[in-house]
Amino acid sequence: MNQLSKKQLVARLLQSFGKKMLSSRPVQEHETELVIDKADLPEVCRTLVQEKKGRLFTMVGNDERELSGHFALYYVFAFDQLQHLITVKTLLEEADPVFPSISAQIPAANWYEREVKDLLGLRALGHPDRRPLILHGDWPEDQYPLRKDFSAALPVSRQPDRGTSMQYSGRDVTEIPVGPIHAGIIEPGHFRFGAVGDTVLHLDAKLFYTHRGLEKSAEGLPLTKALFTAERICGVCALSHAVAFAQAVEAAAQLTPPPRALYLRSLFLELERLYNHIGDLGNLCAGFGFAVGVSHGSRLREQLQQLNEELAGHRYLRGVIQLGGLRLDVTPAELSRLLTVLEQVEADFDELMDIILSHDIALDRMATTGVLSLQQANDLEVVGVAARASGRAVDIRRSHPYAAYGQLDVPLVQYTQGDVLARFKVRAEEVKTSLQIIRQIVCQIPAGAIWAPVPEIQPYTRAMGWAESPRGEVCHWLMVGPEQTVFRYRIRSAAYSNWPAVPLTVPGNIVPDFPLINKSFELCYSCCDR
Amino acid sequence: MFEILRKIWRTGTVTRRQPLPPAAAKYRGKIVIDPERCNGCLECIGICPSGALRTNCIQGKEQLVISHEKCIFCGSCADNCAEQAIKLTNQCYLATRNKQEAQER
Ligand code: SF4
Ligand code: SF4
Numbered sequence: 001m002n003q004l005s006k007k008q009l010v011a012r013l014l015q016s017f018g019k020k021m022l023s024s025r026p027v028q029e030h031e032t033e034l035v036i037d038k039a040d041l042p043e044v045c046r047t048l049v050q051e052k053k054g055r056l057f058t059m060v061g062n063d064e065r066e067l068s069g070h071f072a073l074y075y076v077f078a079f080d081q082l083q084h085l086i087t088v089k090t091l092l093e094e095a096d097p098v099f100p101s102i103s104a105q106i107p108a109a110n111w112y113e114r115e116v117k118d119l120l121g122l123r124a125l126g127h128p129d130r131r132p133l134i135l136h137g138d139w140p141e142d143q144y145p146l147r148k149d150f151s152a153a154l155p156v157s158r159q160p161d162r163g164t165s166m167q168y169s170g171r172d173v174t175e176i177p178v179g180p181i182h183a184g185i186i187e188p189g190h191f192r193f194g195a196v197g198d199t200v201l202h203l204d205a206k207l208f209y210t211h212r213g214l215e216k217s218a219e220g221l222p223l224t225k226a227l228f229t230a231e232r233i234c235g236v237c238a239l240s241h242a243v244a245f246a247q248a249v250e251a252a253a254q255l256t257p258p259p260r261a262l263y264l265r266s267l268f269l270e271l272e273r274l275y276n277h278i279g280d281l282g283n284l285c286a287g288f289g290f291a292v293g294v295s296h297g298s299r300l301r302e303q304l305q306q307l308n309e310e311l312a313g314h315r316y317l318r319g320v321i322q323l324g325g326l327r328l329d330v331t332p333a334e335l336s337r338l339l340t341v342l343e344q345v346e347a348d349f350d351e352l353m354d355i356i357l358s359h360d361i362a363l364d365r366m367a368t369t370g371v372l373s374l375q376q377a378n379d380l381e382v383v384g385v386a387a388r389a390s391g392r393a394v395d396i397r398r399s400h401p402y403a404a405y406g407q408l409d410v411p412l413v414q415y416t417q418g419d420v421l422a423r424f425k426v427r428a429e430e431v432k433t434s435l436q437i438i439r440q441i442v443c444q445i446p447a448g449a450i451w452a453p454v455p456e457i458q459p460y461t462r463a464m465g466w467a468e469s470p471r472g473e474v475c476h477w478l479m480v481g482p483e484q485t486v487f488r489y490r491i492r493s494a495a496y497s498n499w500p501a502v503p504l505t506v507p508g509n510i511v512p513d514f515p516l517i518n519k520s521f522e523l524c525y526s527c528c529d530r
Numbered sequence: 531m532f533e534i535l536r537k538i539w540r541t542g543t544v545t546r547r548q549p550l551p552p553a554a555a556k557y558r559g560k561i562v563i564d565p566e567r568c569n570g571c572l573e574c575i576g577i578c579p580s581g582a583l584r585t586n587c588i589q590g591k592e593q594l595v596i597s598h599e600k601c602i603f604c605g606s607c608a609d610n611c612a613e614q615a616i617k618l619t620n621q622c623y624l625a626t627r628n629k630q631e632a633q634e635r
Contacts, residue, residue, distance in 0.1 A: 224579075225579040228579040228580070228602065228604060292534055292537070292538065296537070296541070299541070299544050302544075306554075309553065309554045309556070309557055310554040310556065311556070312556070313554070313556040313557050313558040314557075314558060314603075318602075318604075319558060319603070319604050319605060327605070327609070328556070351533075351537060352537070354533070355533050355534055355537060358533075
C-alpha cells in the first residue's frame with residue numbers, strides 16, 4: 001500500500017463523521033487524531049468499531065487542566081489492515097466531568113471507563129457496572145490519584161469497605177471464595193465462584209491488589225529514569241515493556257534507532273517470548289498434576305535464562321534497552337553460541353511436546369476446557385495467545401511492525417477451538433516460530449551503531465509505543481512534559497485486555513479446572529494492576 | 531510411559547550443589563567504587579534511578595558510598611562516570627547476615 005492510498009483510505013474512514021469532527025490532525029506517521037464533542041462519543045466509537053472494524057487499542061484519561069482547563073479522554077482504535085491508529089479525543093469540563101458510556105455497545109471499554117472514574121473522577125454515564133475497579137471499596141470516593149492536584153506523598157485515610165464483590169444466593173448455590181492470598185507462588189487476586197456441586201455457574205474476579213501507582217510515580221520523572229519504571233511493570237515481560245516505552249519516546253522525538261539496534265531488540269524480544277512460552281507450557285502441566293512436564297519445562301526455561309544472562313547480563317533481560325537504541329551489543333561469537341544452545345533446546349523441547357501431546361490424561365483435561373469463543377474474544381478485544389487460540393488474528397508484530405519485524409517473516413499461529421488445548425498448541429507453535437525468527441535475525445543482522453542520541457522533545461508531545469509481549473500486545477501511551485519528563489503515562493498491558501475474558505470461560509467447567517484454565521491464559525497480575 | 535521414563539533417565543540430575551561457578555562475564559552484579567579515581571563530581575548520584583548512591587563522611591573525608599540494597603544493577607553510574615571510578619562486577623552472591631554490610635560499602 002503506498003502512502004497516498006493509505007491517506008485516502010484514512011480520509012474515507014473519517015468521511016462519515018462529517019460535521020461531528022471538530023478537528024482532525026495527523027499526530028505521528030501512523031496516527032490520526034480527531035476531536036469530537038463528548039455527546040457524539042457513543043456514535044463515533046460505535047461506527048469505528050462495528051462498521052469500520054477498528055479495535056479498541058487503549059483508552060486514556062488525562063488531567064490537562066493546566067494546559068487547556070479541561071480533562072481529556074483519548075480513545076485509540078487500531079486498524080490492522082491499514083496499519084493505522086485513529087484517536088478520538090474529547091474534552092470534559094472540570095465542572096461537569098461526565099461523559100456517555102460506550103461499554104454497553106463496546107464491552108471492551110468496560111474496564112477503561114471504570115478506571116478513569118477511580119483514578120481521575122471522570123464518570124461514564126450509563127455504565128452498567130458502577131463498582132470501583134482499581135481502588136476497591138475502602139478508598140474514599142472523592143480522592144482521585146491521577147489528578148495533578150493529588151499528592152502521592154500524602155496519606156489517604158481509608159473508609160469501611162463498601163463490599164464490591166459479587167454475592168451469590170439461591171438454593172444449591174455454594175459460594176466459594178478463593179484468595180487474594182493463594183497457596184503457591186502466584187500473585188494476589190480474589191476469585192469468587194458460585195457453584196452448584198462441582199460445576200461453576202459464575203465467577204467473579206477481583207484484581208488490582210498489586211496496584212502500585214506506577215503511572216502516578218512516573219509523572220515528573222526524567223524520561224531516562226522512567227525507563228527503569230517501565231522495565232519493572234512486569235517481572236516476566238520486562239523487555240517488552242521497556243521496548244514499548246522506548247518506542248513511545250522515540251516516536252515523540254521522531255527518531256528511528258539504527259538498524260542494528262532494531263534487529264537486536266527483535267532478537268531479545270523473541271528470547272523473552274521463548275523462555276516465557278516454554279516455562280508456561282511446563283507450568284500448564286501443573287494444572288493437571290503432570291510433574292514431568294513441569295520439571296522439564298522449568299529445566300528448559302532455566303537453560304534459556306542462563307543464555308539471557310550470558311548475552312544480556314540479566315536473566316530477565318532487564319537493562320538491555322536504552323532510549324534511542326540498546327545499551328549493549330552482542331559479538332558474533334555470542335550469536336553462534338546462541339544458535340548452538342537454541343538447537344539443543346529445540347530438540348529437547350520437541351521431545352517434551354511429543355510426550356505431553358500424546359498423553360491421554362493431558363489431552364483429556366485440556367480439550368474442551370475453558371472455551372473462549374471468537375465472539376467473546378472479539379467483543380472484549382482479547383489479545384495475544386488467548387486471541388489467536390480462539391481464531392482472532394491479532395499479532396501486533398505483523399499488523400503494526402516495530403523493531404525489525406517489518407523486515408522479518410513472522411508467521412501467524414492460529415487455532416479456532418479456543419480451549420486450553422488450543423492455547424497450549426499456540427504457545428508450542430510460537431516457540432517454533434520464535435526460533436525461526438531468531439535464525440532469520442542472526443542471518444540478516446546488519447553491522448553498525450546500536451544507539452542514536454534522542455533529540456529534544458517539545459513539551460506536551462504525545463506518542464505511543466507497543467510490543468507483542470509473550471502474553472499479548474502491550475501499549476504505552478505517553479505525553480512528554482516540560483524538560484524531557486513524563487507528563488502522563490498510561491500502560492495498557494496484555495493482561496489488562498485479557499483478564500475480563502477469563503471469568504467468561506469458567507462457567508460450565510468444574511471447580512478443579514479453574515487453575516488449569518487460569519494457567520492457560522497465564523496472565524500477570526502486577527502488570528494489569530500497575 | 532516408556533518415553534517419559536527414557537526422558538527422565540537421559541536427563542539425569544540437573545540441580546547443582548553450591549558453590550556454583552561464577553556468573554556470566556557480562557552479568558551485571560555488585561558495584562565497586564574506586565575512591566582513588568573518584569573526583570567527587572557527583573554526576574552518578576544524579577543519574578542513579580534508585581537513589582542507591584550518596585556521599586558519606588568516612589574518616590573525615592567525603593566519600594561516595596553505595597547501598598547494595600537499593601541498587602538495581604542497571605549500570606548507569608558506571609556508564610556515565612568520566613573517571614571510570616565505578617565498575618560493575620559479575621559478583622552475584624550478595625546475601626549477608628549483616629545488614630550494615632549490605633547498606634554501605
Ligand atoms: S561520576 Fe565518577 S567521578 Fe563523579 S562522583 Fe561518581 S564515581 Fe566519582
Ligand atoms: S548500578 Fe544503577 S542503581 Fe546501582 S548505583 Fe549504579 S546507577 Fe544506581
